[in-house]
Amino acid sequence: MAVLLEKNFPVEAGAFTTAGEASTTIKRTLKQLGIGPEVLRRVSVACYEVELNLVIHSRGGTLTLLVDPEKVTLISKDVGPGIPDIEKAMTEGFSTASDEARTLGFGAGMGLPNMKRNASEFDIQSEVGVGTTITMSFALK
Amino acid sequence: MKEKRFHSVRLEGEKCRGCTNCLKRCPTEAIRVRGGRAHIIDERCIDCGECIRVCSYHAKVAVTDPLSSISQFKYKIALPAPSLYGQFSNLKSISQVLGGLKRMGFDEVYEVARGADVVSKAIQERLKDPKLPRPVISSACPAIVRLIQVRFPDLIDHIVDVRQPMEVAAMIARTEFARKHGVDPSEIGCFFISPCPAKVTAIRNPIGHTKSAVNGAISVLEIYGLLSSQLKNTPVDLTLEEASDLGVGWARSGGESMAVSPDNSMSVDGIENCIRVLEEIEDNRLKNLEFFEGAACTGGCVGGPLNFENNYVARSEIRKLTTRDAEPNLNVDAGMMTKYDLYMSGRILPNSAMKLDDDLMEAMRKMEKIEKLYNELPGFDCGSCGSPTCRTFAEDVVQGVATKMDCIHMMKDQLRVMAQQMVDLAKTTRE
Numbered sequence: 388m389a390v391l392l393e394k395n396f397p398v399e400a401g402a403f404t405t406a407g408e409a410s411t412t413i414k415r416t417l418k419q420l421g422i423g424p425e426v427l428r429r430v431s432v433a434c435y436e437v438e439l440n441l442v443i444h445s446r447g448g449t450l451t452l453l454v455d456p457e458k459v460t461l462i463s464k465d466v467g468p469g470i471p472d473i474e475k476a477m478t479e480g481f482s483t484a485s486d487e488a489r490t491l492g493f494g495a496g497m498g499l500p501n502m503k504r505n506a507s508e509f510d511i512q513s514e515v516g517v518g519t520t521i522t523m524s525f526a527l528k
Numbered sequence: 529m530k531e532k533r534f535h536s537v538r539l540e541g542e543k544c545r546g547c548t549n550c551l552k553r554c555p556t557e558a559i560r561v562r563g564g565r566a567h568i569i570d571e572r573c574i575d576c577g578e579c580i581r582v583c584s585y586h587a588k589v590a591v592t593d594p595l596s597s598i599s600q601f602k603y604k605i606a607l608p609a610p611s612l613y614g615q616f617s618n619l620k621s622i623s624q625v626l627g628g629l630k631r632m633g634f635d636e637v638y639e640v641a642r643g644a645d646v647v648s649k650a651i652q653e654r655l656k657d658p659k660l661p662r663p664v665i666s667s668a669c670p671a672i673v674r675l676i677q678v679r680f681p682d683l684i685d686h687i688v689d690v691r692q693p694m695e696v697a698a699m700i701a702r703t704e705f706a707r708k709h710g711v712d713p714s715e716i717g718c719f720f721i722s723p724c725p726a727k728v729t730a731i732r733n734p735i736g737h738t739k740s741a742v743n744g745a746i747s748v749l750e751i752y753g754l755l756s757s758q759l760k761n762t763p764v765d766l767t768l769e770e771a772s773d774l775g776v777g778w779a780r781s782g783g784e785s786m787a788v789s790p791d792n793s794m795s796v797d798g799i800e801n802c803i804r805v806l807e808e809i810e811d812n813r814l815k816n817l818e819f820f821e822g823a824a825c826t827g828g829c830v831g832g833p834l835n836f837e838n839n840y841v842a843r844s845e846i847r848k849l850t851t852r853d854a855e856p857n858l859n860v861d862a863g864m865m866t867k868y869d870l871y872m873s874g875r876i877l878p879n880s881a882m883k884l885d886d887d888l889m890e891a892m893r894k895m896e897k898i899e900k901l902y903n904e905l906p907g908f909d910c911g912s913c914g915s916p917t918c919r920t921f922a923e924d925v926v927q928g929v930a931t932k933m934d935c936i937h938m939m940k941d942q943l944r945v946m947a948q949q950m951v952d953l954a955k956t957t958r959e
Binding site: 391392394407410411414416418419420421424425427428431432434435454456501527 | 679682813883885888
């Protein structure tokens, strides 16, 4: 089914002052579209995690929201640095967050596992020096 | 077919000047100015009373019951909100307020703070269930519950299913009075002395159960004058004071948390602040928090728009009055926990008033049109068009309730083009 709605949100590396703004807009959009509470909640959690990952770990990137009648899709695409060991990164409790991020309450190592748990489908592709792309979809039916 | 909803918050049309004060402050974007005066969108209004507070022309009012309405009942019980105690300076004892109410024509007074004691205990019982999503959200402020229904439907499962203190107080008061005096419960009228319009609406349109145990709501302002004149002549009678300090503490923000879960709770007051924290709960950032108490009014119930005293003064009065108990303890008889329906009987449902369309495809089409129009708008959020922001204006145009030319900036551009066209036309037709 063709994508009917697409919104792109550039996310800057290290921009803690604006962190979470893309998620807030995405939530508002989904509420206006009438997406049910259960899916909405899962998207909210995953969306915030992925947005914060862009802020904390990446060199900047874009968060994309796609909606079609079957599903909501979130794509996070950054320009590096890339994840050397995806399996390790997906392990609960593993984190490479900076001390700065940790003092702000991040870095519990639950980000990626949480995203995977909340999404209906989860895919992560990464190449060191190039970047990481995370695709998550949330089935509407 | 949508039924007309009851709202305590109303507009007195002839007083409205069509300014943008209320428009900009409404947390659910429920107000529009059309034809030079404000209109409230019924489905979106949560009766928080923000508009009453900001209206310079007193065009926004709260509908409450007059004191005379108590005469419909043979027996009359007053249910004073704990915030009422904070309205008088240098009160010697809460019992003066309770005694004063009796002198005003009530047969009995039952403190809503006692209801709060019982409700606190009932919430503590619920918190023992680890399956409830955390943080558990208080159900006490009806404006916050309605805000969640409208703007945070995915957080409804977090709301604790315990009835409000005024409901519990009314149930207990009626049952006890009927038993003590051997009268028919239907002859007893329970009247809440209310600091806020949201509670008035909650009596007419209960959330989570079908019928309120409260028969009417009289605003604090309505009785303030008469009650203050009674206080001097009302002797202190400590036997009348039955609620604990914790129960009375519910009058101010933080009081409920203190009574329910002092070790791991968060109390937030002011509706905009509540919205910020609810966004965080939605993102799962506060998953280690046990209990969230949100009050729409600054300061909590002492900040209700139907109070006389300002919330800071009232808050400090409440603090002075709640130093009676050596140890903080809830005053709850074990029997009360099983005897009354403390828990809601129905589910709290989402309110879909923010939805663009019932059909997802159609909603997406509208969203696209909104984006397109929004990008043409100046982004001043000036409110001159009668919608609170440029974005809501774009929504209103797409929904067919406003037209592009309601935007004075677009209109100006249009006029400029037309003026040029007229000049051009004049030139070409000159002989």
